[in-house]
Structure formats: structure tokens, C-alpha cells
Amino acid sequence: MIYKEVKESIARRKLFTLFIMIGVMIFLTTVTILIQSYINIMQKEALIDSFEGLNVYQISDTLLEDDDFQSYLNEPNSLERVKSLYEYLEDDINEKFIYNFEQPIEMSTDIDDIEEEFLQGYEEGNPLPPAEDEDGDLYYSLKAVQLNEQAFEMFPVNLSEGTSFTAEDFHHANNPGVIPILLGADYADTYQIGDTLHVNYLFEEFHLEVQGFVESDSFVTSPQLPETYLDRYIIMPAQEFEDPSDNTEEEFQQRHYFQMINGAIYSSEERNVVEEEIESAKAAADFPHFELMGYSTTVLGDFFDAVEENIYWVLCLSIVLLIACSLSISTLMIKKIHDNYRNMMIHLISGGTMKSLFQYFLAEVFITVGIPGAFITFLFMTVLQDLPPLYVLVMAASVVGMILLAVIPIYIQFRRLTISMLLKREE
Amino acid sequence: MIEVKDLKKSYPFGKSKIEVLKGVNLAVEKGDMIAIMGRSGSGKSTLLNILAGLDQPDSGIYLYEESRITDKRMDELANFRKKNIGFILQNYPLIDSKNVAENVGLPLRYSKKSNKQRETEVTQVLDTLGINYLKHRWVDMLSGGEAQRVAIARALVQHPDLILADEPTGSLDEETEKDILDLCKRLNHQGKTIILVTHDQHVAAVCHKVYYIQGGTVVDK
Numbered sequence: 001m002i003y004k005e006v007k008e009s010i011a012r013r014k015l016f017t018l019f020i021m022i023g024v025m026i027f028l029t030t031v032t033i034l035i036q037s038y039i040n041i042m043q044k045e046a047l048i049d050s051f052e053g054l055n056v057y058q059i060s061d062t063l064l065e066d067d068d069f070q071s072y073l074n075e076p077n078s079l080e081r082v083k084s085l086y087e088y089l090e091d092d093i094n095e096k097f098i099y100n101f102e103q104p105i106e107m108s109t110d111i112d113d114i115e116e117e118f119l120q121g122y123e124e125g126n127p128l129p130p131a132e133d134e135d136g137d138l139y140y141s142l143k144a145v146q147l148n149e150q151a152f153e154m155f156p157v158n159l160s161e162g163t164s165f166t167a168e169d170f171h172h173a174n175n176p177g178v179i180p181i182l183l184g185a186d187y188a189d190t191y192q193i194g195d196t197l198h199v200n201y202l203f204e205e206f207h208l209e210v211q212g213f214v215e216s217d218s219f220v221t222s223p224q225l226p227e228t229y230l231d232r233y234i235i236m237p238a239q240e241f242e243d244p245s246d247n248t249e250e251e252f253q254q255r256h257y258f259q260m261i262n263g264a265i266y267s268s269e270e271r272n273v274v275e276e277e278i279e280s281a282k283a284a285a286d287f288p289h290f291e292l293m294g295y296s297t298t299v300l301g302d303f304f305d306a307v308e309e310n311i312y313w314v315l316c317l318s319i320v321l322l323i324a325c326s327l328s329i330s331t332l333m334i335k336k337i338h339d340n341y342r343n344m345m346i347h348l349i350s351g352g353t354m355k356s357l358f359q360y361f362l363a364e365v366f367i368t369v370g371i372p373g374a375f376i377t378f379l380f381m382t383v384l385q386d387l388p389p390l391y392v393l394v395m396a397a398s399v400v401g402m403i404l405l406a407v408i409p410i411y412i413q414f415r416r417l418t419i420s421m422l423l424k425r426e427e
Numbered sequence: 428m429i430e431v432k433d434l435k436k437s438y439p440f441g442k443s444k445i446e447v448l449k450g451v452n453l454a455v456e457k458g459d460m461i462a463i464m465g466r467s468g469s470g471k472s473t474l475l476n477i478l479a480g481l482d483q484p485d486s487g488i489y490l491y492e493e494s495r496i497t498d499k500r501m502d503e504l505a506n507f508r509k510k511n512i513g514f515i516l517q518n519y520p521l522i523d524s525k526n527v528a529e530n531v532g533l534p535l536r537y538s539k540k541s542n543k544q545r546e547t548e549v550t551q552v553l554d555t556l557g558i559n560y561l562k563h564r565w566v567d568m569l570s571g572g573e574a575q576r577v578a579i580a581r582a583l584v585q586h587p588d589l590i591l592a593d594e595p596t597g598s599l600d601e602e603t604e605k606d607i608l609d610l611c612k613r614l615n616h617q618g619k620t621i622i623l624v625t626h627d628q629h630v631a632a633v634c635h636k637v638y639y640i641q642g643g644t645v646v647d648k
Binding site: 008011342345346347350352353356419 | 476482501502505506509516520522533538581
């Protein structure tokens with residue numbers, strides 16, 4: 001009986017009901033966005049905490065001109081001095097020295113064996129074309145990121161499978177020519193733990209040995225790139241090397257170390273304190289071609305401030321939509337009550353009660369909110385598969401909240417409406 | 428069958444109250460056909476609504492078959508209406524989103540009759556009134572006379588002993604009015620007790636007794 005009455009009532013004002021249902025769907029979509037944003041923030045909370053109150057100071061060598069660079073390399077002990085500087089930054093400086101650098105790795109492979117999404121430039125819609133060596137072999141540039149030990153400890157790079165980097169993995173000593181790597185989650189279908197990738201890194205051949213896969217959606221941050229998601233990346237430890245055995249290796253190490261000293265210092269100290277630390281490092285390593293470039297609050301902090309600001313606005317929008325939808329439903333229902341005195345009378349003389357009439361209106365609100373609620377929840381559960389089970393609970397609470405807000409004015413209207421009033425109005 | 432003693436009813440009007448019924452006394456025997464007349468706003472419909480168990484008086488006693496109706500709760504009143512009362516509202520109101528069969532069968536829905544029972548009983552009452560051909564027609568396709576017959580069919584479908592009709596021939600042409608009154612007389616001859624509220628002397632003339640409501644009380648004429 002209730003179903004039939006509700007069906008007839010909805011059919012009488014189809015368009016308005018449709019309008020409300022669309023409103024409910026928009027509201028629940030904004031709630032979903034809110035939940036997603038909160039999940040995003042919560043997942044990165046540990047990272048935000050570790051950056052809390054820190055300024056980031058970008059540091060760089062000053063040998064920007066090729067002549068200057070070559071001139072330095074011709075100086076005695078040039079490699080030892082730059083290595084010494086790196087070791088000082090890694091071990092002796094009182095601040096966090098973070099080296100997080102994107103450097104593509106070239107791998108000789110058949111393109112059919114590798115997904116295009118792993119190629120450098122894929123996200124920009126412009127994957128790098130392969131380079132060809134003198135033997136005619138094609139080398140594809142794969143996205144890779146290097147992290148020094150402090151960076152690896154600072155970023156929440158958790159593994160879904162395999163073993164993480166140990167302190168030893170940041171020193172290229174035990175297994176020459178082999179570098180342990182972790183792979184992004186999207187590589188899980190392509191490689192397995194123990195597989196070896198034959199690559200060219202800074203014009204030197206290496207074997208990269210897969211020892212684990214990082215969890216999906218893991219990311220690292222740098223002043224240049226607030227968020228680098230690792231799903232499609234090779235993650236390499238920024239390794240320190242023993243003394244080179246020949247000129248070729250020396251040249252490789254020069255390139256490698258000059259790359260590694262261009263990191264960032266994260267500190268809660270003022271600039272002058274950090275500058276003093278840098279001066280000490282320069283003096284200790286006898287490497288004067290080095291400076292503090294500038295500083296800012298942590299980029300990630302700014303990024304999340306912006307995200308939180310967005311969440312605030314989405315929350316405001318949700319509240320406005322909740323109120324607007326609830327008011328629309330109440331208004332429609334109260335209008336229906338006023339338009340239906342005659343029909344309500346017919347129900348009353350046919351054996352109905354005010355309670356049964358209220359139940360019809362209540363059921364209509366349930367259907368008007370419940371159907372789009374169930375549809376949107378099911379839709380997002382299907383499309384966004386990583387939603388937590390709590391999502392259903394939050395959506396259900398939102399739907400119940402909207403129903404309650406909509407029903408209260410209708411209930412008050414019914415409380416005021418006695419049969420006598422109904423009869424007098426009908427007359 | 429019906430005994431009403433010192434019935435009073437008032438309605439709020441702004442901050443004050445208007446006393447519509449000021450101590451109505453009335454007795455109706457089984458098989459009676461009576462008319463209640465009076466000016467607009469005299470309380471005719473209010474009295475009828477109280478007799479139907481739709482409204483409760485402020486004070487006084489209403490006995491139906493010696494059962495005290497004035498003490499009943501709302502759900503008990505709904506049951507009382509379902510079992511005993513057939514109510515015909517003025518201006519032959521029907522629910523326009525339902526067809527004739529659905530309108531007539533509505534009281535049977537509240538009595539939780541099955542689809543089959545409803546179908547049978549609706550057909551039976553429509554046959555009795557000679558309007559079975561209207562069964563599947565939508566309400567907005569009916570003439571005034573047809574709509575009033577359908578409203579009467581709805582009032583009769585539960586086989587009530589008491590028919591209450593509020594201006595049953597209002598807005599009808601003379602010929603249709605006569606048909607409806609003939610129908611009322613026929614129902615009365617079949618044993619139904621009928622109370623009509625009307626301000627039309629022609630309608631009152633077909634009844635056994637006529638009562639007037641004046642100054643909030645019932646006057647026998």
C-alpha cells in the first residue's frame with residue numbers, strides 16, 4: 001500500500017522529484033570527494049608531520065659553466081673532494097640532507113616487453129624516443145628516482161613485497177656492477193623479485209636487481225616536484241662508490257657525485273645557521289664551489305595547505321548542498337501536504353489515519369534520498385575500488401542525516417495538522 | 428443506533444475560539460434517513476465528521492450501537508470508520524491518480540483485503556450501482572454524476588450500516604440530483620441508515636426526518 005501511494009505521489013511531481021534526486025547525487029558526490037581528500041591527507045599525515053616546521057634550503061654547486069667544471073676536474077683530488085663533501089652532508093651536518101633526484105635509466109629492451117607508462121615523459125604525453133647505440137641496440141629511458149639514506153628514511157616508502165633497502169645498499173662495494181632496486185607498484189605484472197634489469201646509468205652499464213615492490217600510491221617529494229608518485233618508477237639508492245679503478249669509472253663517479261650534492265637541506269634553523277653549516281662543510285671537504293641557493297617553507301606543507309583549503313571549500317559546498325537538498329525535499333513535501341488535503345481526507349474516510357498518511361510522506365523521502373544514495377555509493381564503490389569500508393558507513397550517515405533534516409519540518413507540519421483542521425480546510 | 432448527548436465542539440480562531448456546536452442532542456434509529464440542515468458555518472459538517480469518527484468533540488457523549496465513540500483512540504476510530512461508516516464527501520472527491528476501481532477499492536486496501544477479494548467486491552458494488560462500465564476509467568474522464576456514483580460506491584464497498592453524506596448532490600444538475608437521491612432512497616430501503624447534510628430543501632424532502640442546526644444546537648422540525 002505504501003509503495004503504491006508513494007509511486008503515485010512521485011508520479012504527480014516527477015520533475016521536481018528528479019531535481020531533488022540530482023541534488024542528492026551532487027551532494028553525495030561532494031561527500032565522496034571529501035572522503036577521498038581526507039584519505040589522501042591521512043595517508044600522508046606521517047610525511048606532513050616529519051616536515052612540520054622545517055624550511056627547505058636548496059643547495060647547489062657553482063660550477064655551472066663547462067669551462068669552470070672542466071677546470072675543477074683538472075684540479076688535484078677533485079673527485080675525492082666532492083665525495084668528501086657528499087659524505088659530510090650525509091653524515092656530519094646537523095640538519096637533514098635530502099637527495100631525491102629524478103634521473104632516467106636507459107634500458108636496452110624490446111618495446112613489447114615494457115609498458116609505455118614506464119617511459120620518461122609518458123605523463124606529459126611525450127614518451128622519450130629510444131636512443132640507439134653503435135651496435136644498433138635501442139635504449140629506452142625509464143623513469144627512475146634516486147633517494148639517499150636520509151630521504152629513504154624520511155619518506156614513507158613502504159613495501160608491498162620484498163625487502164627494503166639497508167644501510168649497506170647505499171654503498172656500492174659488496175657487489176660491483178649490481179645495484180639493488182625497488183620497483184613501483186605498476187611494475188608488479190612486469191617483473192618479479194630477483195629479476196635483473198640491464199641498464200645504462202650515466203653512461204655506465206649496471207645490473208639492477210629487483211628486491212621489492214613499493215605500495216601503491218607511495219610518493220616522494222622535492223622542492224621541484226611536490227609529489228612524485230612511485231607507481232611507475234624504478235627506485236634506486238643514491239650509492240656511494242669506492243675509489244675508481246680507472247679513468248672511465250672516475251668520470252662516471254664525477255658525474256654521479258656532482259649530481260648527488262645538488263640536494264636540499266631541511267632545517268628548522270634560520271638561514272644564517274644553515275649557511276654556517278654549509279661553510280663548515282665546504283671547509284671540511286675543501287670544496288668552495290658550493291652555495292645555499294634559497295629557501296622556502298616546505299613545498300609539501302604549502303601543497304597540503306592548499307589541499308586543506310580545498311577540503312574546507314568542498315566541506316562548505318557539502319553543507320550548503322545538504323541544507324539545500326533537505327530544504328527542497330521538505331518544501332516539496334509540505335507543498336504536497338497542502339495540495340493533498342482532499343486526497344488525505346479520502347484516505348481518512350477510507351480507514352486511514354494521520355499516522356499512515358505521515359508514513360507515506362516518510363516513505364517518499366526515504367525513496368527520494370535512498371535511491372540516489374544507493375546509486376552513488378554503488379557507483380563510486382565500483383569506480384574507486386580503494387575506498388575503505390567506512391565509506392559505505394559515511395554515505396549511509398549522510399543519507400540518514402539528509403532524511404532527518406528533511407523529515408523534521410514535515411513532522412512538525414503533521415503535528416500541527418489535526419484532522420479537524422484538515423476537515424475545515426477541505427470545506 | 429446513534430445517540431448524541433450534549434456534544435460541544437469549538438475551533439481555534441486566532442487567539443480565541445469559535446464554539447460551533449454548543450450542546451447537540453440527537454438520536455437516530457436504525458433504518459432512518461435523516462437530513463441535517465443549517466446555514467453555512469452552522470456546524471453541519473462538523474457534526475457529520477464527529478459522527479463519522481473523523482473528529483472528536485470537546486465534550487459530550489456519542490454512542491454508536493451503545494458503544495462510546497468519544498472515548499476511542501485515533502486508531503480505534505479508524506477501525507470504527509472502516510467497519511461501520513460509509514462517507515460521501517461534498518463535491519464528489521476522488522483521487523485523480525487512481526482509476527475508478529482503485530478509488531472504490533481504497534477502503535478495502537485499509538482493511539487489508541487481498542487483490543482478488545478487492546476485485547470481487549469492487550465489481551459487486553459497481554454492478555449494484557450499474558456503473559461497472561466505468562471500472563477502468565480514469566477519474567478525470569468522469570462526469571459529475573458518474574463521479575458521485577463512484578464516490579457512493581466507495582462509501583458502500585465495505586457494506587457499512589451507516590451512510591454519512593455531506594452535500595451529496597451539491598453542484599449536480601437537477602436530473603443527476605434526482606438519480607442520486609433515488610439511489611440514496613434505494614439504499615435506505617435496503618436497510619442502510621442515512622444521514623445527509625444539505626442546505627437544499629428538495630434533498631431534505633426525501634428524508635424521514637429533518638433536523639436544523641441553529642445557534643449550535645439541533646432543532647427538530
